[in-house]
Each structure stands twice: as C-alpha cells, then as structure tokens.
Amino acid sequence: MKRSRFLLGTVAGLGVTASLDSPFARALASPALPGLPGSADERVLVVVNLQGGNDGLNTVVPYGLADYYRYRPTLGIAAGDVLTLDAQVGFNPAMRSLKAMYDKGMVAIVQGVGYPAPDHSHFRSTEIWQTAVPERYELTGWLGRFLDDAPLPKDNLFNAVAVAPVLPEALVATADVPAIPQLRGYGLASDRRPGERQAFTSVVAGDARFPFTSPYLGAVARIEEHAERGAAELPKLVGGYVTAASYPATQLGRSLALAAQIIGSKLGTRVLYVQHGSFDTHVSQKATQDRLLGELSDALAAFYDDLAAHGNDRRTLTMTFSEFGRRVAENGNRGTDHGEAAPLFVIGGGVKGGLYGRHPSLDDLDDGDLKYTVDFRSVYATALERWFGRSSRPILAGTFPALSFLS
C-alpha cells in the first residue's frame, strides 16, 4: 500500500506509469523501504549543521578506552558522569534529552564518520560535506542535486527551506531555495506610499531586457521575484499551525520550531536545513561544548515532541553533521584543534536506534587524528535511497553502501 503510493508520487510526476518491477522504474528510482513510515513523497529530511567542528570524543565519549583519559588529561569526561550507551561509549552528560530519545529507540549513532584524505580547514571540509565531492571543487550541493533530480513540483517555492541567514552550499543547484532565518520581518514592508506596493511587481520584475549584460542579472531578477512571491504567500501558508512543544529559548530552538511549523503546514517541503554553533573550541572547550550539546539535545527533544503532537514525527528524519571532529589529544589551552572522524546522529523517521559503525581506534591514529570507519557519503546514500527512494549514484557521483539504520 505504502509502496504503491510512493510509486504514484514519483512516477506520476513525470507523466509515466510504471510498476516497481519495470526496468524503467528501477532506473528512475531505487525504492524506499516499504517498512518505513509515510509515503516517500511526504517524507522530510532535516539537516542540522554543527558548525565549527564538533569534538566527537566528548560527544559520544569512549569512556571504556583507557587511552581516552591519557589524551584528555583535563578535558576527559569521568566514566561516572557519562550517560552510558554500552560498555565502551556514552553521551556527554549535557545530552540528557537526546539520551532519553535514544532510550526510546529514536536515535541512531553512526560512529567514526569521515572521508579519505581529510582536510583540516573549516571551509574546505565544510564544502566537502556540503558538496559530497571530496576530490575536486564542486559548485552544487548534494541536497541541491537531490532537489533537481527528484520529481518535485518545480513551481513550489518551498521544496526546501534553509532556516538560516545564508543559503548553505548543500542546497545550491538549479532550484532556488529560500533562506528564512525567522518568520518575523520576512517579507516586503507594507505600503509606505500610496500605490507603490501595486507598482512594485511590474516595475521591479519589468523584464529582463536591460541595456547591459551581467552574469548576475538573471539570478538577481529570479531571486527577487521568488522572494517577493514566497514571502507574500508564506505567512498565509503556515499561519494555521499551533506549536505544541516548549522549545528552549535558543537560536536552534527557534530554528527548529519554525522547521516544525513548515513541516506541519504541508507545503510540500522535503528538505530543511538548520545550523548550530560555533563548535570551534580551540580554547576552554568544556563550557562551550557542553552548552552547545545541551542546547542541541534539548531543542531536538522539543522538535520531536512538537512533530509528534501533529503526527509528523515519523515522516521526519533528522541528521546532524559537523565538518570534522577534533584532534585526539587536547591542546595546551584546555581546547582541541581541528581533527578528522567523528560520530553523527540520525533521529526519528523510523530509524532503528542504536550504535552503527565501528568506533575509531585510539591506538591507531592518523598523525594524531581518528581514522574514519564510515564514509559520510554512505550516510547520505542511506537517506537518499531508503528515505527518499532515489538512486544515490547520480547524486553522489559514486556508489556508497547504505547503512542499516533505516530498514
């Protein structure tokens, strides 16, 4: 039943009828798993970017590895304080809310996520995670390519929304994705002088035949038109939603509250992107990271309460990522420098909770850094194939084995 609804959603959009067994359908899309909640064309992916490079070792703490305390003489979190997950690892004590979600089976932890030849620059490594192309400089993002590739209604302005002041590179491709940091103040101010609002569209849209050429002209005109139309429509579209959870009064709390509102207002939004940080803890890491991890887990808990109250929790999958973890040994300033592999979280949406991937070894390091055990593109491939029912190969420019947290 769910599978057939999915097929209608994808194939009908292209004006083609096909059954799952036809070679055409298989080429078009690899099927989302039938056991998962919701039809594939209602499912939403929320990406939470932990900006600045989150220290994985003090997030999912390997308290069972003696070397951990040797490398972290001041920053090491005592075994007694860790929120235990198994005999080897446990959550940072600031993450009680996420631990509670984990205990309900809602959280998959993928350990040791990274990529070959890791880059220690924030910018380059962020680009690599956002484009999913480590080998070269790619101008489109992996989510942008998904949006272009998927049979989504091209006239919907809200197929994806960045709840952020700047459009992240992950969402850059052909489609315009609005960046909406908050609803308040989003839109054109009301009429200041008689008639100007009415004249606005005709004057500003005018036509694109300006008496000069510019590589940016088309982009500016298009974004202006989309922004004005989208901003005029958005409040009407989301105005009926009633938030059903008490979010923490943090930036991330506000961002996720808006994300839940957009999901609950059924705008056809498939991808949302929020950001949190900065986790760039070169100095006095503990206070900053504990606060940020606490904010993260409290905001995610409120988010899923809100989603659940509206029946949207099981069609919403949330994934965190950070551009890198940090060096294994702390530095001389009770901080940590840029490192490599780290864990990430996949939440909700019918994930099979638990630990995935192998925790990187602490006695076989890559010049002081953790060696990755799971390529981040396998996590992306899992979301693309099993959540959205798309073939990941054209989007990720390669084949990466899906993980089993969605099955």
Added chain:
Amino acid sequence: MLQTAAPSSFRPAGPLPDAPLEAYAGPWNVRLAAHLLRRAGFGGSPETVARFAAMPLHAAVDALVAFPASNALPEVPPDLPDESGLVASIAERVRAAGAQRGDPELVELMRQRRQLERHAIQSAQLWWLDRMIQTPAPLQEKMTLFWHGHFTTAAIEKGVTPEEAVAQNRLFRQYALGDVRELTQAVSRDPAMLRYLDNVRNTSAHPNENYARELMELFTLGIGNYTEQDVRESARAWTGLRVQPESGDVTLVERQHDAGAKTFLGRTGNFDGRDIVEIIFEQPAAARFLATKLLSFFVYSDPEPELVAELTKTIRRHDFALQPVMSTLLRSNVFYSARAYRALVKSPVEFVVGSYQLFGIEQAPPDVLPALARMNQVLFYPPNVKGWPGGAAWLNSQTVLARENFAGALMASKDVSGGASWLLAGGPGRPEDAARKLAQTILQGDVSNTASAELIGYLGGEGTSALGELSGENFEERMRAAAYLTMATPAYQLA
C-alpha cells in the same frame, strides 16, 4: 559524472579583451565614471559622479589612488566608551575572589563589560560607515573594507576588544594601498589578529596551528600550495607572541618561543614569524593569490587564468606595492569592458553607503545596523575567517527583501529632502521626465523598457493604481516611491 549542470561560474560571457591591462582609450562618460566610483568607492553623490565624468580618465583614477595627506574625519570613533575601569574591576575581583565561576559580583561586572563592548562596537560600526559616506578618499575606505574581509578578525570574540578591532581597522586604512608584504607582517603582530586566530595561545610546548594555517590558506597562498607539515613548522615559528595586558604592546616571550630549526616550504632555518612571511612572499602562488582576490573584488567573479596571470606579473613587477597595481587595474581595458560592467553584486555595505551618498545623507542612522545584519553583512563581524564570500552568496530571499525594505525606509526618511535637491528639483513636470531623471541619476539609464514604462505609469497615476495625475501635492510622495521602486530593480543590486 554528476547529472545536474553546474550552475555557475559567474564569469562574464565572451572573450577577454586584447591587452586587458593596457590603458583604456575608448569613450569616457558619466556611465563609466559611475562604474569607476562604484568599484573604487561606494558610488558617490550625483555631483561627484558628474565631477569625475568631467575629468579625463587618467586624472579621475589619479584622484582615487592618491589619498589626501589628511582629512577632517575622526580617526577613531568619537564616542567609543572606555572600558578600562571595568576591565580593572574585573581583574581585581578575579584576584580577590579567585576565578570562581558563578561569583555574582563577577558575573555582574562581566555583564556590564559585554554591554559596554556591544555599545562600543556599534559606535565603531557607525563611525566607519560615516567615514565611507563622507570620505574624500573613497578608495582608501574601500581598500580598508577589502582588507577587513581578507585578514578577517571578529570583534569581542576570543577576547578581541573594541579598541583592538578599531586599531586593526586603522592599520588596514594606513596600508590601504601600501606594501602588502609589510601589511602582512603588521597584521601578524596585530593584537586583534593574534587573539582571533589563537596565536597568543601558541606555545613551544603546545603549538597552536590556527594562525599558521589561515595565514597560508586564506591570506597569502591558497590551498594546495603548502603541506600539513608546513603548517606545523610555521606554527612553531609563531610561538611565544603575546599581547601585554597593560600596554597592549606585542612582545615575543622567549621561553614560550620555539627557536629551533624548522623546515618550511623547502627551506630550513631557525625561523620566526617574520621569516615565515618573507618565505611565503617568495612563493609564486602569493602574487597569483592576491591577483585573483583583487580581480574578484574589483572587476568580476571567477577571473580567467590569463587575466590572473597578467595581474600577477603586474604585482610582481611592483613587488607587492599596491598603489601602482590598483592604478593599472582601474584604468585598464578589462575594467571598462562590457564584461566588467555591473558584473559584481553590491555588498550590503556598498548598497547602503552608495544609497546614502545618492541622497545626500551624511550620517548613517543607527537603524542601519539591524538592516545590514538582515542583508547579512555586519562590520567588524565577518561570518568566519574566510571573510564574506560575496557574489551570489549575497543573494537569497531574505537578503534581497532586506535590501528592498532598506530602500523603502530610506525613501521615507526626512533627511532625503534636505540632502538630495536633485530628487525634487524642477517640481512636477511630465511623468516621462521624472522617470528619466530617476533612471539616469540612480541607474545611469540601466533600466529596462518595461520597467521604465511602468515607472512613468506609476508617476502619472495611470494603470492599476489609478492614483490621479502628477501634481504639486503628490509630487514628493510619488518621487520618493518611484525612487524606491528604481532602487529595488535588479540593476541597482549590481556594482
């Protein structure tokens, strides 16, 4: 391999002109003078544009690259609050109570200090915007903005005080068109930079790589021109630099400095930071990196390798002295080619400062600060150490709406009628003439025929709005609205 078409280089279409850096000898007019002033400044008032158009091109460029020895503008924010008393009280409290987290008196003092620092930064932001608006040396302020986005440092973060942020700003102004190698040496010992990229915490026992890495990656060479080993060796050379708490002087603390031999970019010696900068500037990549950045900021995005190679030669010929380099660039064929014309997106600061100049507003009102934040540019707070990416990154639904709303609010300002006599000069005439004046003054005629017809319709009260004819009563209101509409067109977003 990827199926979607890559959207975009925003490099202009068509071939590079011949002899791209040779002096341009074609027609010179108001349109090109306005282009020069947008790039080498912030746009300027209609009078300034007319004055530059009336000069020969070479004189116009000379007037921009030679800064007056002094001007009447305040050298520091006139109302920068003094936080030294609070800093001393905090230090005393820490000594008295120990650095107890949660000590209520200390928490209160820290809160007061944060508040004072926020006010100080706001003062500094308005001070700098006023300088940009009023300066007789627009290129000096433009280069200061360029360097601020290049050698990025965010105020308050990492203990950078407002005074240090302002001192760094003055350093950029001092070296605006100076020797880039010397500027890099000076920035490497600038207190704000030392704090922001953790070089004040870099010790021989625990080298901190932050500055060493960004110095090469973002400030001088670019990725791919050094190894991870070079970063580590450079970090050792930078160990031991400290900002003295009382004087603010920067000193090298010998016992925290690693004086041993380092192998850096193929050379070995007991290098310190000064040697590192010298070695970096010997690399061929240094001039190429700077050439790419200057072309992308002043001419157009994604400049082609041939053009970069030409400017690289110019930079090397002048041994990193920037004044002759910019002088060459601002009078070059490529700079006045159709491919460079309106080929950049105005940054929010260019957008607001240019708009103030256009309408004769000499002081930025405080509400410009939240408006700039909505457009995604906050002075003294680049988004990260890579600075503002510019170009298409300025454009998304949120930022273009913020620009349009800024223009709408500006045209509601009382200051406009006093400062911009051109807007209402001549009184209500024919709607066609009013529309032409707006299109010429605001956009040098870069308006589409449809938009022009719609503006005439709006001014004349025709079409959908049925406002009634243009008259003495409605003239000012109509002109203000029509100016707002003109500033909201795509062309006005482009530099």
